[in-house]
Amino acid sequence: MTDAPSQRRWAVLAIAWAAFFSIAMSWYTMPTLQPQLLESYGLSPQQFRTALTIPFLVAGLLSIPGGMLADRLGIKRAASMGIAIAAVGFLLRSLGGGFGLLLVAMITIGVGLGMVMPNLPKLVNVWFPPEETGLATGIYNTGMMAGLSTGLVIAPSLPSWRTGNLVFAGVVLALALAFYLIVEDAPPGKSLPPANLFEGIQRAVRSKNAWIAAIAVFAGFSGMVAIQGEFPVALNEVYGIEQATGGQIASMITYAGVFGSLSIPTIANRLDRRKAALVIAAVGFGVVEFPVWLTGNTSVLFVGTAVAGYLAGGALPIIMEVPAWLPRVANDPVETQHVGGASGLMTAMMNIGGFVGLPLIIGPTIGAYGYTVGFGVAMFIFAFQGLGVFLSMPDVAT
Numbered sequence: 001m002t003d004a005p006s007q008r009r010w011a012v013l014a015i016a017w018a019a020f021f022s023i024a025m026s027w028y029t030m031p032t033l034q035p036q037l038l039e040s041y042g043l044s045p046q047q048f049r050t051a052l053t054i055p056f057l058v059a060g061l062l063s064i065p066g067g068m069l070a071d072r073l074g075i076k077r078a079a080s081m082g083i084a085i086a087a088v089g090f091l092l093r094s095l096g097g098g099f100g101l102l103l104v105a106m107i108t109i110g111v112g113l114g115m116v117m118p119n120l121p122k123l124v125n126v127w128f129p130p131e132e133t134g135l136a137t138g139i140y141n142t143g144m145m146a147g148l149s150t151g152l153v154i155a156p157s158l159p160s161w162r163t164g165n166l167v168f169a170g171v172v173l174a175l176a177l178a179f180y181l182i183v184e185d186a187p188p189g190k191s192l193p194p195a196n197l198f199e200g201i202q203r204a205v206r207s208k209n210a211w212i213a214a215i216a217v218f219a220g221f222s223g224m225v226a227i228q229g230e231f232p233v234a235l236n237e238v239y240g241i242e243q244a245t246g247g248q249i250a251s252m253i254t255y256a257g258v259f260g261s262l263s264i265p266t267i268a269n270r271l272d273r274r275k276a277a278l279v280i281a282a283v284g285f286g287v288v289e290f291p292v293w294l295t296g297n298t299s300v301l302f303v304g305t306a307v308a309g310y311l312a313g314g315a316l317p318i319i320m321e322v323p324a325w326l327p328r329v330a331n332d333p334v335e336t337q338h339v340g341g342a343s344g345l346m347t348a349m350m351n352i353g354g355f356v357g358l359p360l361i362i363g364p365t366i367g368a369y370g371y372t373v374g375f376g377v378a379m380f381i382f383a384f385q386g387l388g389v390f391l392s393m394p395d396v397a398t
Contacts, residue, residue: 005127005128005129005132005187006127006187006188008127008187009127009128009136009187011182012123012127012182012183012184013123013124013127013128013136013139013140015175015178015179015182015183016079016120016123016140016143016179016183017139017140017142017143018143018175018178019079019083019116019143019172019175019176019179020116020120020140020143020144020147021143021144021146021147021150022147022168022171022172022175023083023086023109023112023113023116023147023172024143024144024145024146024147024148024151025146025147025148025150025151025154025168026090026147026151026165026168026171026172027055027109027147027148027151028147028148028149028150028151028152028228029151029152029154029155029158029164030048030051030052030151030155031052031152031155031228031229031230031231031232031233031247031250032151032152032153032155032156032232032243032244032246032247032250033155033156033158033161033243034048034232034233035233035236035243036161037161040096040161041096041097041098041099041102042098042099043098043099043102045363045367046359046363046364046367047099049229049358049359049363050103050359051099051102051103051106052106052229052358053225053229053354053355053357053358053359054103054106054107054110054355055106055107055109055110055113056110056221056225056351056352056353056354056355057110057351057352057354057355057356058107058110058111058113058114059110059111059113059114059117059351060114060347060348060349060350060351060352060353060354060355061114061348061352062110062111062114062115063114063117063118063344063347063348063351064118064201064344064345064348065114066078066082066114066115066116066117066118066119067118067119067122067340067344068198069115070115070118070119070122074185075119075122075123075126075183075185076179076180076183076184076185077180078115078119079115079116079119079120079123079179079183080176080177080179080180080183081115081176082111082112082113082114082115082116082119083112083116083172083173083175083176083179084112084172084173084176085108085111085112085115086108086109086111086112086113086116086172087112087168087169087170087172087173087176088108088112088169089105089106089107089108089109089110089111089112090105090109090165090168090169090172091165091166091169092104092105092108093105093106093109093165094161094162094163094164094165094166094169095162096161096162113351117347117351118344118347120140121137121343123183124136124137124140126185126186126187126190127186127187137317138261138262138265138317141261141316141317142258142261142262145254145255145257145258145261145313146254146255146258148228148251148254149250149251149252149253149254149255150251152228152232152247152248152250152251153247153248153251155247156243156244156247157244198341199338199341200334200338200339200340200341200342200344201341201344201345202341203333203334203335203338203341203342204323204334204338204341204342204344204345205345206333207326207332207333207334207342208332209322209326209329209332209334210322210323210326210332210334210342210345210346212388212389213319213322213323213342213346213389214345214346214348214349214350215349215388216319216384216385216386216388216389217316217319217320217346217349217350217353217385218349218350218352218353218356219353219381219382219384219385219388220282220315220316220319220350220353220382220384220385221350221351221353221354221357222353222354222356222357222361222362222378222381222382223357223362223378223379223380223381223382223383223384224253224312224357224378224382225353225354225355225357225358226357226358226361226362226363226374226378226381227253227289227362227375227378227379227382228250228253228254229358230358230362230363230366230371230374230375231246231249231250231253232246232247232249232250233246234246234366234371234375235249235250235301237371238296238371238372239296241296241298241301245298248302249298249301249302249305250305252302252305252306252309253305253308253309253312254309254313255306255309256305256306256307256308256309256310256313257309257310257312257313258313259310259313260281260309260310260311260312260313260314261313261314261316261317263314264277264281264310264311264313264314264317264318265277265314265317265318265321268314268318274318274321275389277314277318278314278315278318278319278385278386278389279386279387279389280311280386281311281312281313281314281315281318281386282312282315282382282383282384282385282386282387283383283386283387284308284311285308285309285311285312285315285379285382285383286308286376286379286380286382286383288304288307288308288311289304289305289308289375289379290375290376290379291304292304292305292308293372293375294372312382315382315385315386319346319385319389320343320346322342322346322389323339323340323342323343323346324339326339326342327339357378357381361377361378361381362374362375362377362378365377
């Protein structure tokens with residue numbers, strides 16, 4: 001007879017969700033306020049794009065070391081420390097200054113994320129029974145998605161940039177303390193399973209399928225972060241839509257994506273059509289959103305972006321399931337005990353893609369050819385994740 005799951009697991013999940021949500025929300029007040037921040041910090045558009053996305057790069061580079069740190073310190077200490085470091089980043093962002101100080105602030109936020117992101121999945125696995133891990137994973141993933149959207153929406157309502165960041169720092173720091181006081185590494189009577197992350201990474205880098213999935217999620221984040229980062233200012237500059245309204249329209253991508261992330265993978269697994277669902281989600285986003293962008297009509301933009309966002313939201317959870325079924329692929333070097341390493345590789349590539357897309361690909365494209373071409377390229381890159389997996393990866397039955 002198996003032990004009943006701890007009743008505290010939902011409180012643990014709630015604190016983890018709140019921390020993820022608050023960091024993402026505080027971070028993504030920047031895109032809607034891009035014109036004001038360019039002026040107050042004396043930034044070029046390229047510097048702004050670099051500062052906005054540098055947390056992805058730092059989190060990607062630190063995601064594997066961050067997981068290893070948790071193996072030594074425990075999830076509670078490592079994640080609490082990461083949340084607190086992110087709070088310091090928002091405190092630094094309140095100081096204003098020029099590009100250098102803003103970059104330091106955003107790098108600090110990325111360091112915090114690099115310690116938080118690889119450890120929340122471990123919490124889910126140890127606190128929740130197998131039949132609930134899918135639901136719990138979907139719930140905590142909505143924290144970041146809803147946080148990004150909320151940041152886009154609330155940005156114009158901040159009393160000032162300095163005051164807003166001081167409030168963000170206080171909230172995130174309070175959540176770091178709450179995480180440390182409430183969350184434990186494992187429920188009473190249970191311990192973290194032994195981990196060999198380094199061996200898992202070694203197996204993952206030898207797996208063709210792991211690399212296909214990692215490159216796919218790299219492409220998905222490259223395209224999506226670029227679109228969300230530029231959409232509010234693009235709507236203002238091209239169509240004269242107010243920044244606050246532009247932020248609300250852009251937020252529809254991830255607000256609707258929350259529902260897509262919870263429903264599309266469920267339908268795909270029930271029908272055993274994960275690859276087909278991934279193609280529909282990844283390609284469908286651009287098929288819907290590009291003509292919607294061309295209309296410039298506010299009502300069409302709200303509705304169409306919500307539909308496109310719903311589709312896009314289903315792509316990431318399907319790809320992130322890949323490590324779990326690699327052990328069932330014939331001749332793949334990833335076995336059950338190496339799934340954590342494959343997940344670490346994909347998380348690192350996902351975050352690095354979030355940095356690469358906007359400042360290095362889409363930003364220069366927008367500068368040379370305009371927003372319409374830039375968004376078209378970004379949507380094609382996003383679609384590549386579905387096409388690449390569909391054409392290259394074997395099917396695996398549930």
